[in-house]
Amino acid sequence: MVLNFEKEKLVTELKKLKPKKVLVQLPEGIKQNASEIAEIIENLNIEVVFSGETAWGGCCISPQEAKNVGADLIVHFGHAKFIDIDFPILYMEVKDELNLHPLLQKSIKHLKNFKKIGISYSIQHKHDIDKIIRFYENEEKKVILSGKKGRVKYEGHIVGCQYSGLKAIEKDVDCFVIIGNQFHSMGAAISVEKPVVLVDVYNDKIRDMDGVREKILKQRAISIQKLKDARNVGIIQEEKLGQQFGTSEYLVDKLKEQDKNVILITMNELTPDKLMNFYNIDCFIVLACPRIPIDDFAKYEKPMVTFKEALVALGMKSWDEILKIGII
Amino acid sequence: MVLNFEKEKLVTELKKLKPKKVLVQLPEGIKQNASEIAEIIENLNIEVVFSGETAWGGCCISPQEAKNVGADLIVHFGHAKFIDIDFPILYMEVKDELNLHPLLQKSIKHLKNFKKIGISYSIQHKHDIDKIIRFYENEEKKVILSGKKGRVKYEGHIVGCQYSGLKAIEKDVDCFVIIGNQFHSMGAAISVEKPVVLVDVYNDKIRDMDGVREKILKQRAISIQKLKDARNVGIIQEEKLGQQFGTSEYLVDKLKEQDKNVILITMNELTPDKLMNFYNIDCFIVLACPRIPIDDFAKYEKPMVTFKEALVALGMKSWDEILKIGII
Missing domain, CATH: 3.40.50.11860 (Diphthamide synthesis DPH1/DPH2 domain 3)
Structure with missing residues (x-):
């Protein structure tokens, strides 16, 4: 992972929204970045409190926690908007700027028997999706993005509790490729019957999810x-x-x-x-x-x-x- | 422990208070009794939801949790009232009806060098305090109860974050006897300089808390x-x-x-x-x-x-x- 918190975007948005005090939610893996994020926000003369509760997804949103600390805005990092709630939230989706090319290349031998591939990505890879599609098209695959269904925010976007976007395209693909992590690929593997291949960005490897469904x-x-x-x-x-x-x-x-x-x-x-x-x-x-x-x-x-x-x-x-x- | 939840008192109080829905908080050790407590409350045609959060003490009170589930009363078991909050709470202190006599007798040899003893009890033993005092007085000890200070509710009562009641009587006693558990006796041992003896109701033994303070x-x-x-x-x-x-x-x-x-x-x-x-x-x-x-x-x-x-x-x-x- 090469995470980009888009600090300039954060500053621009906060200048626009003019909160007095913000509650910041960070996913577990980036809680170590709290101090640098605090510095950016405090430099704008905005008070900041971090949520010490877990933030597994865009589902972990607590306006009550924000109200308890007197915050007038939640800044939620690492996930896309998931539900509508009656409290202002700034979603900072976080980009993973890792060069995916070597991993995509590694995935080709796992996909040799498949012509039409359905693709889903976790939110950090949204900015790369055009490149990813082009890569597979150059390898003579037909690429279809999973559907924008229910609580997923973008076409091709994957979240842990909503796989109907994959099911919607299942009849049109030979297999699914998940760009992200085991959590999402496991959810996919038990939701669809076609093979699932994980481009595992966290562990720098390709994983066929065979057998997971049955187990x-x-x-x-x-x-x-x-x-x-x-x-x-x-x-x-x-x-x-x-x-x-x-x-x-x-x-x-x-x-x-x-x-x-x-x-x-x-x-x-x-x-x-x-x-x-x-x-x-x-x-x-x-x-x-x-x-x-x-x-x-x-x-x-x-x-x-x-x-x-x-x-x-x-x-x-x-x-x-x-x-x-x-x-x- | 021989716990008495005072079910009749619960019924009487609920009939008086007439809640529509209650949130019940149980300390960790008695969460296994949730089903029998549910039955009593539901038989009065009152809806009941249990808090799955921890309830370590009278400090763990969440009116917000009650409001979230639509409850109009909190029933809090196992602790005394600790702070004033703007939500109705019924405190069910729970009696431990274990016969303390054998343990008190065992404690005598640990107290042979002490004439004046300061006593504190955890809330489950409040109903036994007169008997406890009489026992030690018969053994020719002078008994003084710890002071009712700060957030403790009764004279002699001990809670985990308030030891000024013990400090208030320290000059008048040779040692302290804690009727309860290691948690309270450890708090006492690091708060006072006189020796602390635990009548450990949970482990059925007497423990001198020597050395704990230094460590x-x-x-x-x-x-x-x-x-x-x-x-x-x-x-x-x-x-x-x-x-x-x-x-x-x-x-x-x-x-x-x-x-x-x-x-x-x-x-x-x-x-x-x-x-x-x-x-x-x-x-x-x-x-x-x-x-x-x-x-x-x-x-x-x-x-x-x-x-x-x-x-x-x-x-x-x-x-x-x-x-x-x-x-x-």
């Missing part, structure tokens, strides 16, 4: 069965405005009909530590980020399912229907 | 020196209303005078995971619970100091002055 779908089946067998069920809702997936009302009645005890739990952020002491709960339904139950399968002692998976366990949807719309 | 004061001296040497300093404030210790304004100017870079960080709850990515910060000043830098010395990669300790590092107070008023 994870098996884990999901186990978790769904655990909810079916559970006596005590906890339903977890997060306060994060961008992480509201499904509603509890719908599920509570069905769970009670099936003679299960249910408790509702609210959290700012779900972590294994916080859940550990709810010993008597047999299975949790997570109405927050659907990637938590899936990606963190091994991190939690108790089984967890997403909203969609809960519908399957309760007999309200079939597993095949879920696979069709995408399990995330 | 921890040495760690504190190291951390204070680290702040003196630091180039980049982070000041952490928590959102928790009961965990506001000191103000940043005061410190920022002094730190800048000493050519240090400073960033302000806000958090809902401080954890090692959340701090890990602020690589470039050399030392943190914690304006949240002062027990975090002290008790979790070994858990954090970077040095951390409390507000009082920061004043020492910056030359605004002497270490001896801090020891005199109590380092917590």
Whole structure:
């Protein structure tokens, strides 16, 4: 990664917006840059407080946190706008200026059997997308960008909870190429049936995501069965405005009909530590980020399912229907 | 522990208060009782949501969390009222009905050289305090309860961030006896100079806290020196209303005078995971619970100091002055 925080853009935007005090959110990987960002903002005579909470995506937006510290603007680095909220936010998407050419070249042998490729990129590579398309076209590939669906902001843009943009082009491609990281490529691999190839910018390598889908779908089946067998069920809702997936009302009645005890739990952020002491709960339904139950399968002692998976366990949807719309 | 949640009292109070929906906070050790508490409350036709956030003390009170889930009452178990806030809270202090007699008897040989003993108890033992006093008086001890100072609610009551009640009686006693757990006895041991004996209800044993004071004061001296040497300093404030210790304004100017870079960080709850990515910060000043830098010395990669300790590092107070008023 060769990250460009676009400091000049930051200064220009702040001069335009004229905040008195800003709350800055940095993704985990760039929290070490807080001091240099503080300097730029303070030089404009603007007060600055950093959010020490995690910022995994554009979903992690807390106007309440900003209000608590008296900020009149949130500056959110590293992600694109994700949802509309009633608080001013300046999104600084951050460019990765790494020369992708060597990695793209490495990817060619992984793509030798595919003619038509569907491409998705994580936000840091948006500025390079024309170059990326040209590169593959020169290699005689037909390139299609994933669709701009739901909460993704740009054509070809990928986020961790929305793969319908890939599903929309699946019939027209032979495989998918993800420019970014394992997190996004794993989400793609379990959402589509065509092969997924990761151009792994973080680890400087190409990875075929073969086998990931089967492994994870098996884990999901186990978790769904655990909810079916559970006596005590906890339903977890997060306060994060961008992480509201499904509603509890719908599920509570069905769970009670099936003679299960249910408790509702609210959290700012779900972590294994916080859940550990709810010993008597047999299975949790997570109405927050659907990637938590899936990606963190091994991190939690108790089984967890997403909203969609809960519908399957309760007999309200079939597993095949879920696979069709995408399990995330 | 033989915990009594006082279910009848809960029902009586809820019938009186008539909430529509409650947010229940349970300390970590009794989160496993959520389902039975849910049943009691739901039987009164009151909706209930559990806070999945930690509830270490009466300081962990979040009206915002209650408002977010639409609750009109917080039911907080296991701690006494700690601060005044503008939201209705029902405190259920929880009784530990363990027969303390065997443990008190075991404590006698640890107290053979002491005539006058100062006693503090954690809130679960409040209902037993008359019995405890009688027991020691029968053993020919003179018993004095620690003072009701600051945020402690009752005479003899102990909380983790307030030891001035013990200091107030220190000149009149030969030693202190803490009825409760290691956390409170450790706080006592570093706050007073007289010996501290723990009647450890959780581990069913008596513990002399000898040596703890010296070990921890040495760690504190190291951390204070680290702040003196630091180039980049982070000041952490928590959102928790009961965990506001000191103000940043005061410190920022002094730190800048000493050519240090400073960033302000806000958090809902401080954890090692959340701090890990602020690589470039050399030392943190914690304006949240002062027990975090002290008790979790070994858990954090970077040095951390409390507000009082920061004043020492910056030359605004002497270490001896801090020891005199109590380092917590």
